[in-house]
Amino acid sequence: MIDLVTGAAGFLGSHLCDALLARGHEVIGLDNFFTGRKENVRHLLGDPRFELIRHDVTSPILLEAGRIYHLACPASPIHYQYNPVKTIKTSVLGTIHMLGLAKRVKARILLASTSEVYGDPEQHPQRESYWGRVNPIGPRSCYDEGKRVAESLMVNYRAQNGVDTRIARIFNTYGPRMALNDGRVVSNFILQALRHEPITIFGRGEQTRSFCYVSDLVEGVALMMEQDGFAGPLNLGNPQEVTVLELAETILRLTGSRSKLEFRPLPADDPERRCPDVALAREKLGWEARVPLADGLRETIAHFRRELKA
Numbered sequence: 001m002i003d004l005v006t007g008a009a010g011f012l013g014s015h016l017c018d019a020l021l022a023r024g025h026e027v028i029g030l031d032n033f034f035t036g037r038k039e040n041v042r043h044l045l046g047d048p049r050f051e052l053i054r055h056d057v058t059s060p061i062l063l064e065a066g067r068i069y070h071l072a073c074p075a076s077p078i079h080y081q082y083n084p085v086k087t088i089k090t091s092v093l094g095t096i097h098m099l100g101l102a103k104r105v106k107a108r109i110l111l112a113s114t115s116e117v118y119g120d121p122e123q124h125p126q127r128e129s130y131w132g133r134v135n136p137i138g139p140r141s142c143y144d145e146g147k148r149v150a151e152s153l154m155v156n157y158r159a160q161n162g163v164d165t166r167i168a169r170i171f172n173t174y175g176p177r178m179a180l181n182d183g184r185v186v187s188n189f190i191l192q193a194l195r196h197e198p199i200t201i202f203g204r205g206e207q208t209r210s211f212c213y214v215s216d217l218v219e220g221v222a223l224m225m226e227q228d229g230f231a232g233p234l235n236l237g238n239p240q241e242v243t244v245l246e247l248a249e250t251i252l253r254l255t256g257s258r259s260k261l262e263f264r265p266l267p268a269d270d271p272e273r274r275c276p277d278v279a280l281a282r283e284k285l286g287w288e289a290r291v292p293l294a295d296g297l298r299e300t301i302a303h304f305r306r307e308l309k310a
Helices: 011-022 084-105 141-161 185-194 214-226 244-255 279-285 293-309
Strands: 002-006 026-031 050-054 067-070 108-114 164-170 199-202 208-210 234-236 241-243 261-264
Touching: 002 011, 002 084, 011 026, 011 067, 011 214, 067 084, 067 214, 084 108, 084 141, 084 164, 108 141, 108 214, 141 164, 164 214, 185 199, 185 244, 185 293, 199 244, 208 244, 214 234, 214 279, 234 279, 241 244, 244 293
Parallel strands: 002 026, 002 067, 026 050, 067 108, 108 164, 164 234, 199 261
Antiparallel strands: 208 241
């Protein structure tokens, strides 16, 4: 089996490549290295079953693959807002090109969508049937709306052209190989704590998130691709809900940091609550997140300690 992974040198993509190779698959990885890093896949470059290609999915590519894991797109606000037009193009044109490839070679394709399609939700926890409450012209819309269009493309290519599609809606994921400049709350807090800088909390820190360790998430993605028939969308995430303030306090405790808390105004369109309903994942895949937050944070903190020393 040849697997194609777009965004292969990114945080999530590199862990997925590890998992697929461990299952005995051949893997072709595509990345334009905007947010991906060769360091994330350097340990794979000597494996004869792994091939890495520098390529931007906004341009078409012709190759053979049996399964396509379409992960390419900046996922951190600091990165996807840097070039919002390119972000939209990555989600829309990139998905069109990957679906076109899947149609030509009769491959199964999985889209890494996002919990951001739910916007700032009024339903809690969020079920797959919920349409969301989104701002289509806000500062986050380049990412949110791009993924919503990508989902629509997946559904319509399946209905019109018979492409074997899967849609995974991924909630907050964390773990080793997150970039130092990732800009999301877990990496920000850990770096600030390790540097003994103020922990910057937006609002009062009462907004909630649900954090899934990367090994759990990758297992869910692989299981969804393996199962037959069910196209999704399917929530993948950890339903254990914590406030941003609780996360900061946990990281301070685990790092032994001298950092103080610093409160700042909330950015525009920041969701108040975010938590997946994963009943469908349990039913369809027998999957649920297993790694406790403190255990996953210890591994992530160790990664950032090594990054800072390097």
